[in-house]
Amino acid sequence: xxxxxxxxxxxxxxxxxxxxxxxxxxxxxxxxxxxxxxxxxxxxxxxxxxxxxxxxxxxxxxxxxxxxxxxxxxxxxxxxxxxxxxxxxxxxxxxxxxxxxxxxxxxxxxxxxxxxxxxxxxxxxxxxxxxxxxxxxxxxxxxxxxxxxxxxxxxxxxxxxxxxxxxxxxxxxxxxxxxxxxxxxxxxxxxxxxxxxxxxxxxxxxxxxxxxxxxxxxxxxxxxxxxxxxxxxxxxxxxxxxxxxxxxxxxxxxxxxxxxxxxxxxxxxxxxxxxxxxxxxxxxxxxx
Amino acid sequence: xxxxxxxxxxxxxxxxxxxxxxxxxxxxxxxxxxxxxxxxxxxxxxxxxxxxxxxxxxxxxxxxxxxxxxxxxxxxxxxxxxxxxxxxxxxxxxxxxxxxxxxxxxxxxxxxxxxxxxxxxxxxxxxxxxxxxxxxxxxxxxxxxxxxxxxxxxxxxxxxxxxxxxxxxxxxxxxxxxxxxxxxxxxxxxxxxxxxxxxxxxxxxxxxxxxxxxxxxxxxxxxxxxxxxxxxxxxxxxxxxxxxxxxxxxxxxxxxxxxxxxxxxxxxxxxxxxx
Numbered sequence: 126x127x128x129x130x131x132x133x134x135x136x137x138x139x140x141x142x143x144x145x146x147x148x149x150x151x152x153x154x155x156x157x158x159x160x161x162x163x164x165x166x167x168x169x170x171x172x173x174x175x176x177x178x179x180x181x182x183x184x185x186x187x188x189x190x191x192x193x194x195x196x197x198x199x200x201x202x203x204x205x206x207x208x209x210x211x212x213x214x215x216x217x218x219x220x221x222x223x224x225x226x227x228x229x230x231x232x233x234x235x236x237x238x239x240x241x242x243x244x245x246x247x248x249x250x251x252x253x254x255x256x257x258x259x260x261x262x263x264x265x266x267x268x269x270x271x272x273x274x275x276x277x278x279x280x281x282x283x284x285x286x287x288x289x290x291x292x293x294x295x296x297x298x299x300x301x302x303x304x305x306x307x308x309x310x311x312x313x314x315x316x317x318x319x320x321x322x323x324x325x326x327x328x329x330x331x332x333x334x335x336x337x338x339x340x341x342x343x344x345x346x347x348x349x350x351x352x353x354x355x356x357x358x359x360x361x362x363x364x365x366x367x368x369x370x371x372x373x374x375x376x377x378x379x380x381x382x383x384x385x386x387x388x389x390x391x392x393x394x395x396x397x398x399x400x401x402x403x404x405x406x407x408x409x410x411x412x413x
Numbered sequence: 414x415x416x417x418x419x420x421x422x423x424x425x426x427x428x429x430x431x432x433x434x435x436x437x438x439x440x441x442x443x444x445x446x447x448x449x450x451x452x453x454x455x456x457x458x459x460x461x462x463x464x465x466x467x468x469x470x471x472x473x474x475x476x477x478x479x480x481x482x483x484x485x486x487x488x489x490x491x492x493x494x495x496x497x498x499x500x501x502x503x504x505x506x507x508x509x510x511x512x513x514x515x516x517x518x519x520x521x522x523x524x525x526x527x528x529x530x531x532x533x534x535x536x537x538x539x540x541x542x543x544x545x546x547x548x549x550x551x552x553x554x555x556x557x558x559x560x561x562x563x564x565x566x567x568x569x570x571x572x573x574x575x576x577x578x579x580x581x582x583x584x585x586x587x588x589x590x591x592x593x594x595x596x597x598x599x600x601x602x603x604x605x606x607x608x609x610x611x612x613x614x615x616x617x618x619x620x621x622x623x624x625x626x627x628x629x630x631x632x633x634x635x636x637x638x639x640x641x642x643x644x645x646x647x648x649x650x651x652x653x654x655x656x657x658x659x660x661x662x663x664x665x666x667x668x669x670x671x672x673x674x675x676x677x678x679x680x681x682x683x684x685x686x687x688x
Contacts, residue, residue, distance in 0.1 A: 186591055204594040216588035220610045220686035229606065233596040265687035283596070 131319050132160040132183065132287060137192035139178050150344035151190065152178060158338055158348055160287065163317045167330040169378065170340030176323045177213065180291050183321065184210045196287070206234050209280035211290040215272040217264040223275045224260035227251060227282050234283040250282040251275075253315075254308055270301035277305070281312055290322040294329065303362055306332060327378045331371060332362055339381050350381065434468045441467035466657040474657035475664075489649075491641065493662070497669060499641040503559065504627045504673075507566025511623065515571045516616070519578025520604065523612070529579065536575065544569035544630045548637060558638035562631065569630045570623035577619025581612030613684035621677035628670045643669075 138154035140147045152175040160166055170176050181187040183194055185204035194201050196208070204210075217226050227247040232238070238246070251260055254274035264272050273293055280288055294302040306329065313320055324330055330337045331354065339350040355370045365371045441464065466474075482494030522529045544565045551561035585608050593599075593607045635644025643666060650658035 184595055186594060204591075204597065206595075206597050208595070210591075210595045212588055212591070214588055216592050218589060218592070218607065218610070219688045220613075220684070229598075230596050233598050233602075263686070 130159040131162050131164075131196065132321075133195040134158050134179075134183070135193050135195070137179065137182065137189045137194070139175055139182070139187075140190045142190075152343045153340070153346035154191075155347055156192070158351065160319050160321055163319060165313060165320045165322070165333055165335045166338060167334035167336075168321070168323050168338045168340060169325060169327065169330050169382070170346065171342050171382070172325060174340050174343045174346040176340060177291055180210075180289050180321070180323055183287075184208055184289050186210075206283055207286045209283055209285035209288045211273075211276045211280045211288065211293045213291040213293065213295060215264070215276040217272055217275055217279075219264050222261045222263055223256060223267065223271075223278075224248075224251060226264070226275055227279045230279045230283050246282060247278075250278040253281070253312055254278045254305075268301075270297050270305060273297065274305060274308070277309065277312070281316065281318075284316070285318065287319045287321060290320065292323050292325070294324075294326070302329070306362070309333070327375055327382070328362075330378070331356065331374055332360065332365060337378070339378070341385075349385070352377070438467050438469065441465060466660065471657045471660050474655070475661045478658070478661060493643075493646065493665065496641060496643050496646045497665060500631050500635060500643040501669065503562050503635075503642065504566055504624075504631050507563040507631075508570050508620075508624060508627055510563065511567040511571040511574060512620070514567070515574035516578050519575045519616070520582050520608070522575070522579040523582025524608075526583075529583070536572065540572040540576075544626075545633055545637060548634065552638070558640050562634040562638060562642070565634050566627045566631055570627040573619040573622040573626065574616070575619075577622075578612065578616045581615030581619075582608055584615075585611040610684070610686070614681060614686070617677065617681045617684060621674065621681065624673050624677055625670070628666075628673055632666055 134157060137156040138151045140149070140151045142148060152173075156179065158166075168176055168179065178187060182189050183201075185201050185208065201208075217223075218229065221229060224244075224247050227250060228243050231243050231246050235243075235246075248257075248260070251257060254277055256271060256274055256278065259267060259271060264275070267275065273296075277290075277293065280290075294305060297305065309320075310333065320333075322329075322333060334354055335358075337352045337354060338348050339352065341347050341349040352374065355374065356365055356368055360368070478493040482492045484490075484492040485495060522532055547565055547568050548561060551564045552558065555561050555564060589607055589611055590603075593603045598607065631642065632644040632647065635642035636648040637644075639645050639648070643662060647659055647662045647666075650656075650662065
């Protein structure tokens, strides 16, 4: 173990069980990876390969069947304010306004703060995600993008060491997604926190990540490849298309997702074999 | 303009009321008019006053009671306001007693599937027992008619509250609890800031049902045990053969029941949230 690794994931596996024992083969097994300080890492893979489960294990919300996760050299035991989570479904408390959703998190982190301190802190993070003016709206009055912004503000406001984002932009339209991705990059540049983001959007991963973890399909999914993003850190959505390395990386990722994300021995290299394989991996994706 | 809104439905309601009252008045007039042939016979029935009272007679009786609702002329002569106050106080006391039991217990049952299964058979057996069937047991053990009524009120209002609290607490969304876990929110803070607001609409629906039942039961309980209260008033006026007073009391019971229900429906709106 090298110093500088904030989080080390060792030999993680997950098998879903009921009272009679395992229901199926492990969803994933032998998963190893690390997260460095101030690093932005994306995990990309088909739905059903256990991405969200891995994130939940990192968050401490779920237990792995085997393996362990170390943070700062110590195994994690349960959820912690050191690891903020942005949920796929935003998971805002619907009876609280945007501001009070963030304030709930801030008070949990700093119980001794007075109301003015909490309000000031919340406002700073709400401004960061461009929610000024909508602070007092309840989630049901906010659009999908705004809800997810509140979710991001809530997670960042507690200033965790690591932020775990579970397909936070999956349900958003492309324009909103682009805007919030930019906001996320700005916040990350300002706070230098470690971010672990799950996605199945190749362009999102290329834009955001320093490193991209490619996950093969379930069952027995693994981290099949780890790619370091060769594009310069100051890339933007507009500029990255002009870099030939973008296409190289994008093709590599798509190639992996389309034809190599399953177990290699299943690929039949004959006519129509590629198409057959895609179907298989998609079916595997739906199993869970 | 939408014909189902604004002044139109109110107008239709008033027309309907006037029609019903008019027919009623005519029907009660007609009975007396037909009896005019035999003066002696007519004198007998009017002295007995066994016929259904006309709306005007009911209005006169109502005015008589409403003129001094809080006069207190001893055990058998209390104003209608005092009688109602006794009933409402019993309902509120019984209801509060039921709340102190049902809400904590509902929280426990809602959070523990084990306890839920263990207690469910008892709840299912106790729930359908008519609240008045508890009265002999209550009178024997408590030896006080007023306290027994309060006990009967709490036993009948405990079930909807208990069941709805347990259901509301048990069906708090997993993601909200996960948010609490990732923010290291536990114990009382979790109960008060996450579980309670999440379950509040379901809980208040249960309380509203309980209040409705309690108000139904208090009239019957007071008719049974006597003493004071609107139920006792109804029973006494029946024994006096004063149907005008009985009908007046029925209208008041309906009105108070409606107000109690309105109070709970506005409380429910207060805690409601939209996902």
